[in-house]
Amino acid sequence: MNSRAFGCVNAVPERTAMSDTIPPPATETGSVAAQSGGLPLMLALILPAQLLSIAGIAGGVAQPHIAEQFRTTDIVWFNLATLLVSLFTLPFAVKLGDVHGKRRVMLILAAAGIIGDIVSALAPSFAVLLIGRAIAGFYGPIVALIPACIRECFPARRVAMAYGVVMGSVGVVILVTPVIVGHLIDSFGWRSAMWLLTGLTVAAMGMLAAMPETPRRGRFTDGFDWIGGLLLGGGVALLAYGGGNVYSAGWTAPRTAWPLLVGLVALVVFVVVELRSAHPIVDVRMLARRPVAVVIITAAFVQFAYIISPVVFSFLAQYPRIPFASDGFGWTATHYAVVGIPAGIATVAAAVATGGALKLVGPRQIWLPSAALLVVGLAVFARAHHDTVQVIVASVLVGIAGGTVMACGTAMVVSVVSQDEQATVNGIAYLALQVVGGFGYQILFTVLAANQVVMNGVPFYLDAAYTNAYWLLAGIAGIGLLAAFLLPRIQRPSDALAGIEPERAGAQEIG
Numbered sequence: 372m373n374s375r376a377f378g379c380v381n382a383v384p385e386r387t388a389m390s391d392t393i394p395p396p397a398t399e400t401g402s403v404a405a406q407s408g409g410l411p412l413m414l415a416l417i418l419p420a421q422l423l424s425i426a427g428i429a430g431g432v433a434q435p436h437i438a439e440q441f442r443t444t445d446i447v448w449f450n451l452a453t454l455l456v457s458l459f460t461l462p463f464a465v466k467l468g469d470v471h472g473k474r475r476v477m478l479i480l481a482a483a484g485i486i487g488d489i490v491s492a493l494a495p496s497f498a499v500l501l502i503g504r505a506i507a508g509f510y511g512p513i514v515a516l517i518p519a520c521i522r523e524c525f526p527a528r529r530v531a532m533a534y535g536v537v538m539g540s541v542g543v544v545i546l547v548t549p550v551i552v553g554h555l556i557d558s559f560g561w562r563s564a565m566w567l568l569t570g571l572t573v574a575a576m577g578m579l580a581a582m583p584e585t586p587r588r589g590r591f592t593d594g595f596d597w598i599g600g601l602l603l604g605g606g607v608a609l610l611a612y613g614g615g616n617v618y619s620a621g622w623t624a625p626r627t628a629w630p631l632l633v634g635l636v637a638l639v640v641f642v643v644v645e646l647r648s649a650h651p652i653v654d655v656r657m658l659a660r661r662p663v664a665v666v667i668i669t670a671a672f673v674q675f676a677y678i679i680s681p682v683v684f685s686f687l688a689q690y691p692r693i694p695f696a697s698d699g700f701g702w703t704a705t706h707y708a709v710v711g712i713p714a715g716i717a718t719v720a721a722a723v724a725t726g727g728a729l730k731l732v733g734p735r736q737i738w739l740p741s742a743a744l745l746v747v748g749l750a751v752f753a754r755a756h757h758d759t760v761q762v763i764v765a766s767v768l769v770g771i772a773g774g775t776v777m778a779c780g781t782a783m784v785v786s787v788v789s790q791d792e793q794a795t796v797n798g799i800a801y802l803a804l805q806v807v808g809g810f811g812y813q814i815l816f817t818v819l820a821a822n823q824v825v826m827n828g829v830p831f832y833l834d835a836a837y838t839n840a841y842w843l844l845a846g847i848a849g850i851g852l853l854a855a856f857l858l859p860r861i862q863r864p865s866d867a868l869a870g871i872e873p874e875r876a877g878a879q880e881i882g
Contacts (some may be wrong), residue, residue: 412524413536415578419477420517420537421544422484422510422575426453428548429564431682432704435689436561441497442828447816451809452504455611457511458805459604464512465798466600466652472584473516473523481576484510488572492565503565510572515801518781523585534781541722541777545770546715549681553708596652602641603653607802609634611809617817653795662787663796665857670780671803672851673742675811676844677773680749681711683815683840684766687756690831696824697831713763714770721774734783735858737775742852745772746845753841757834786861811847818843 430450438446460480468476487507494500521533555563613630620627645651658664688707690699702710721741728737748768755761780800788796822836 412582413533415582416517416520416533416537417540418571418578419481419513419575421540422481422572423514424541424544425548425571426507426510426568427678428545428681429552429568431685432549432552432689432707433556433561433564434682435686436556436704437497437500439829440561441500443497444825444828444830445497446830447812448501449504450812451611452501453508453511454805454809454812455608456505456508458611458802458809459608460509461512461515461798461802461805462600462603462652465515465795466596468516468519468585472586473520474579474582474584477513477516477579478576480509480511480513481572481579484508485569485572485576488565488569492562492569507568511805512798512801515798518784518797520582520585522785524583534785541718541774543719545718545773546712549708549711549715550705553704553706556704596645596648596650599641599645599648599652602637602644603802606634606637606641607806609637610806614810614813617810617813653799654792657788657792657796658799660787661857662859662861665854666783666787666861667796667800667803669738669742669851669854669858670776670783670800671807672854673745673776673848674780674804674851675807676749676848676851677745677769677776679808679812679815680752680769680773680841680844683819683837683844684711684752684756684762686819686832687837688762693826693831696826696833698834698837699831710759710762711766714766717767717770718774718777721771722778725775725778729779729782733861734779734786735855735861738779738783738858739852739855741772741775741779742848742855745769745776746848746852748772749841749845749848753838753845756837756841783861807847815840815843 427450434446434449437449438444464476464480484507487503487505487509490503490506491500492503494503517537518534521537525533552564552567555567609630613627613634616624616627616630622628642655645653645655658667685707686699688700688702688710689704690697691701692699725737725741748765748771751768752762752765755765781797784796784800818839819832819836820830821839822833823830824833825831
């Protein structure tokens, strides 16, 4: 397929691709995307944008089966292995996307991800499975590059629609993926979920190959901040690794304490280096702007609480009921997915409604009540999760809140930064989410382990474990909600995309 069919409005000829000049913003005049290429490009970006979400859902459904087959209590590393590589590569991926073009970088990341998926699908042991999951972490940064691609490849009047179609498709992913993965696992085992990810990653590469290249700004040799990238990537990876050992070794163990200490020192040095660098890999001065900092913090806590909640339900639903050892429901993976359909529908409906509402009001007015609803939904889950009806009611509440916050998160970033800052801030937001996720995931399994019974090497959980886990998630979402009250009234995404400068400290704000 010819990439020109998608018509990236900011694409530059090859002979000037490595120019230091930043292309002007997209305009309607002469824009192919504004005429016929817009919808195909939107559809092409959906799968790459949702690849990480699909992998997370598929992995969540498969985890109980993997833990039972390999008889491991270290199942927490199934996701953390992916997280560590994703965190380390992210700052380089964002910067190299600016220098060499985001399409090219995403293709390389997706190719590495395919290798990881294949290794995971063929893994003869849990150790090899973790190696595969680590390699698959290379496609993690794609999710941070997609929003910037949208902003660069569509005229202003279509960017909001593109965000809604591409990023809002997470609701469909949440609705459809568990059913497909559940059927595959019940029919062919957990490895079929890994093969599904392999096929979808190949398809995502095809979509990325067909899209046009984004503008390339500057040269690789022009002050590329290797030191800053290594300090940032290494620092957050060490924090995640140290946090990953809390569950098995505790806070004071050397393999927990030293990575955490070194990681914190690396990040402090990183800030100092970036403040003095002529070409910082991340402009940390942006974090001094209250709207940017608060958006990143509140989104990290609230979105993590929502994203990780299905992992708890996956164990609750699929682990067997064993007196005095396991208080699971013993459902098949398919049954688990079917029970989740009402919540999936609620998520899709909430995301669509949020997209329409954002045309009229600022994202803060939507974010606050939706974050509050998420806290309530998780609290309901903690109190009432003992039969199918209770689970469906709690799941629908969480789904409505989750669909809203996921659709609103990108809009908040759009509303507080300029076009040139989009990729950087999306990268920082993704980093923050993953760092919170790394610690939160470990704390979650530590809470579960307080009421677990290990049988034949497999950890099973009593009801108190699930109750405490949901209360923990409600508390994490509550931290994000409290941070959200510090948000000023930020402008509507449509105003930001129309070229009105995002509000800075003391600027006039739009409700």
